[in-house]
Amino acid sequence: MEDNKFFHSVYLNKDLCNGCINCIKRCPTQAIRVRKGRAVITSQYCIDCGECIRICNHHAKRSHYDCPDILGNYKYTVALPAPSLYSQFNNLDDINIVLTALIHMGFSDVYEVAAAAEIVSEASRKYIEEHQDQWPIISTACPSVVRLIRVRFPNLIDHLLPINPPVEVAARLARKYAMQKTGLSSEDIGIIFISPCPSKVTYAKSPIGVAKSDIDGVLAIKDIYPMLLPLMRTAKAAPMDLARAGRIGVGWGSNGGEAAGIITDSYLAADGIENVIRVLEDMEDEKFTNLSFIELNACDGGCVGGVLTVENPYVAQAKLKKLNRYLPVSVTHSPPDLSDEELNWSEEVEYLPVYRLGSSMKESLMMMNRVERLCQKFPGLDCGSCGAPTCKALAEDIVRGKANETDCIHILKDHIHSLTSSVNSLVNSAPANEVNGNDYRYIFKQYLRKVLSDMSMLDATLNPSKDDDIDEEE
Incomplete structure (x- = not known):
């Protein structure tokens, strides 16, 4: 690889x-x-x-993400604010205030990711209707979910929605419109996404479904937030008419928003990576027979819960819901100059067998057998004391040559206990000739006694007697 x-x-x-x-x-x-x-x-x-x-x-x-200085690298810059950006501010009732503040911050123009989300919603509705054989179809808006599927759930790759995420569609349209408006070359135009999470930072550098992303840089919401606050006070006095998204697009910022844009009742929406894994496991077990669409977000609450945001995700959800009261249902529709090649994936998403143990089937089977034998030796507590999350993970690390059996504290305890007993037997059996203080046997015995003392202390620490145990009820 x-x-x-x-x-x-x-x-x-x-x-x-x-x-x-x-x-x-x-x-x-x-x-x-x-x-x-x-x-x-x-x-x-x-x-x-x-x-x-x-x-x-x-x-x-x-x-990793870019710093605001990146704006100086281009003659013309376009900000791509994520819908979750709007949920970070108190008492916001006009998106134009945030968008105008971005202009005051130094951007030449803005193009809402929420506007592109409405285009993607429209295309997704059509695709889901025409591909019922793929039901349930899994959203591909969250790059972490797509990466999770390609390394851990390869049987579900065929269920992925092969449409570019809103951020990529927004970047392509923003660049096209900027070139038409300014006459500048593509290299002179910087498309800068304002992201709620590291997942989309990775997407900009290493996209999925396309060979190269049109995003030139990524700023974190948590860095932009304090810069926008004073600028929004100025922008509130005279906001520009820049907003081009309605409830459907802005709703993508929180969990369930994308599914709402699909306009279907046969959907499932889950947020939080543990819940996402549970849904994917159930899907592999074919537990969903009446669903057409599954929306999955790795972050709690959806994108508003990204680690690069500043607001509590559940408070942010409430703010976004309140903001949506003032918006029309939808504003942006697929423009006639947006080709299928620009909207859809241009590359297939392939399974990455990163967990494969061996380089061949035979070698993998042999290594798997060794893993099973090691797991039988381990206590199965999955305590994490060895530095691996589970006993099986430690066994796999050992088979790969990256760990040792004695990394398991319980194996180490048994090893120390056995070694202590052996040294003790050796001490007791060694000849005690103390007539000559320089006799090698005497020196050796004294050395063994010192080793035994140290090992006994360690053995007592790792193998406490029942009398030393503290009663849980006490």
Whole structure:
């Protein structure tokens, strides 16, 4: 597999990591290990959902994204605000205030991702109606969900909706309109997305379904938010007429919004990566027989719950719902100059067998057998003390040559206990010749006694007696 398939926005700041195991227990693809007191992210497994960023109390997990200085790299810049941006502000009743503030911030123009979402909703309705053999069809708006499916649920790839996400459609239309308006070349125009999550940062660098994204840069909502607040006060006095989206497009910012735009009753909408996995497992088991569409969002509450936002996701959902009261149902429809090639995927999404143990079927089977034997030796507690999320994950790491059996604290306890007993027997059987203080046998015995003392202390720590146990009820 090529390394460029695994560009990631999520990364680890080793200086802040203290080796706790919170992240390894919450990672949906078991991409994180703790080795030598520091977390390690396996690139092939990571889907950039940002769950480790959310859970890390030490802020050691972070995300790459651009800084506002990127606006100076282009002659003309277009901001692509995500619908979730609107949910970050209190008492907002006019989207034009936010869009005007973006112009005051230095952008040449804006094109709402929500407007493109209405175009995608229209195209999705048509596709779902014409492809009933693929039901239920899975949304592809969340890049983390698509990445999760391609590495962990390959049997569901055929159910993916092969339409570009709104952010990509918005980028392509924004560039086309900017070139027509200014006469500038594509290289002089910067299309900058304002993102709620690291997943879409990764998409801009390593897109799914297309060879190259039209997004030139990505800014985080949490960085833009404090810059926009004072500018919005000025923009409120004289807002420009820039908004081009209604309830359907803006509703995409929270869970269930995309399904609402499809206008169907036979749908399922789930948010939060653990719930997403549960839905995909049920889908593999063919538990859904009467659904036409499944909307899945890796973040709690949908995009409003992204780790690059500032507002609580549930408060943000309420704000977005309130804002939608003032909007028409839909404003933007598919423009006649938007081709099918620009709207739909141009590349197939393929299964990535990143969890495969061996390079051949025979080797994989042999390694799987060894994994099973190791799992029988381990206690099956999935405690995470070894630095792996489960006993099976540790067994796989051992088979791959990245860990040892004694990384398991319970195996290590047994090993120390056995070694202590052996040294004790050796000490008792060694000849005690203390006549000559330089006798090698005497020196050796004294050395063994010191080793035994150290090992006994360690053995007592790892194997406490029942008398030392604290009663749980006490």
